[in-house]
Amino acid sequence: MKKINPYIKKKVMKSTLLVIVFLIGVTFYTLKIKKYTLRDSESEYDEVVMSIDGSKYTKEKVFKEMGMFSEINSISNNRNDIDYNTRSTIKQAIDREILYKKGVEEGVKADNKEIERHYKRISDTIYEKEGETLEEFAEENNISESDIKESIKRNIIANKYITKETSVTEDEIEKYYEKNRENYRECSYLYILIPEIEDSSDEIINDILYELKSGKNFEKTAELYTDEYKDIEWGKLGYVSDRYIKNENMDSVLNLKNGEYTIEPVKNEYGSNIVMKVDSRYMPMSKVQESIKEKISYQKYFSILNHLKKEYNVIINDKYE
Numbered sequence: 001m002k003k004i005n006p007y008i009k010k011k012v013m014k015s016t017l018l019v020i021v022f023l024i025g026v027t028f029y030t031l032k033i034k035k036y037t038l039r040d041s042e043s044e045y046d047e048v049v050m051s052i053d054g055s056k057y058t059k060e061k062v063f064k065e066m067g068m069f070s071e072i073n074s075i076s077n078n079r080n081d082i083d084y085n086t087r088s089t090i091k092q093a094i095d096r097e098i099l100y101k102k103g104v105e106e107g108v109k110a111d112n113k114e115i116e117r118h119y120k121r122i123s124d125t126i127y128e129k130e131g132e133t134l135e136e137f138a139e140e141n142n143i144s145e146s147d148i149k150e151s152i153k154r155n156i157i158a159n160k161y162i163t164k165e166t167s168v169t170e171d172e173i174e175k176y177y178e179k180n181r182e183n184y185r186e187c188s189y190l191y192i193l194i195p196e197i198e199d200s201s202d203e204i205i206n207d208i209l210y211e212l213k214s215g216k217n218f219e220k221t222a223e224l225y226t227d228e229y230k231d232i233e234w235g236k237l238g239y240v241s242d243r244y245i246k247n248e249n250m251d252s253v254l255n256l257k258n259g260e261y262t263i264e265p266v267k268n269e270y271g272s273n274i275v276m277k278v279d280s281r282y283m284p285m286s287k288v289q290e291s292i293k294e295k296i297s298y299q300k301y302f303s304i305l306n307h308l309k310k311e312y313n314v315i316i317n318d319k320y321e
Contacts, residue, residue, distance in 0.1 A: 046059070062090050099162050109157065118152045166301050177292055182242075187280040189237040191274065192222045192225065193271055197231055212261060
């Protein structure tokens with residue numbers, strides 16, 4: 001079909017570990033941030049943003065003790081943008097703290113070598129970006145070395161715990177594939193595009209449909225009419241997913257059987273299309289197992305978080321929900 005790209009744009013999900021590192025990883029942004037850069041009053045900075053098992057966490061505790069810094073000042077002067085980034089940072093901190101708490105209960109540990117390795121990586125990044133040492137950065141932001149290393153330890157423990165809990169087995173992948181197999185169907189099609197040709201389009205469409213109903217071969221019929229009318233085009237749409245077809249507003253072709261064609265032409269901006277389904281198949285599990293693994297892992301991640309929020313009686317200030 002004209003200008004329909006048969007390439008299926010796949011939304012590739014990053015690996016669970018990378019996503020978790022983003023959510024709860026060691027996030028020391030290199031902007032020099034002090035209280036006033038958050039554009040909050042002292043009372044706002046001291047407000048309680050959440051509680052875990054009755055233990056209260058102020059905005060200051062979240063931004064300082066957890067080592068989570070947001071580049072709010074460099075993003076925008078718009079108050080809505082600032083609030084969005086503050087909420088995002090707090091949500092990340094909440095997730096990290098919950099997972100750290102559970103990790104400790106499960107006996108997960110972070111040894112000194114791991115902590116020092118992460119500390120050096122942060123130090124190198126700050127020097128590269130800001131031209132100053134981590135010690136100088138920490139002093140300017142009123143953070144001690146022990147604060148930083150404590151935050152690193154919490155991140156490592158949270159990361160280790162959730163990485164283990166969100167691991168996915170081959171059996172889980174296979175079961176998910178079988179249960180959701182229809183989501184991995186792809187089909188190939190032929191099409192004849194009839195553009196608007198003065199008052200002749202409807203007549204040509206009816207003639208083509210008559211030929212097809214009479215048992216004429218689709219490709220030969222397409223060639224016959226493209227030879228006779230230079231504006232008519234035909235072609236092959238390689239294997240594409242059902243999702244792609246829906247995105248192109250061609251739902252009427254989804255229920256076609258192999259060898260069947262659309263009785264009612266499919267309209268688009270280029271004209272009317274007669275579409276025939278040639279073949280259908282399922283993507284092999286080997287082709288989709290990584291994306292399935294990511295989906296299962298994500299499901300586990302959010303399921304665990306929701307369960308732990310209930311277990312630890314997590315209460316979040318409505319402003320940051």
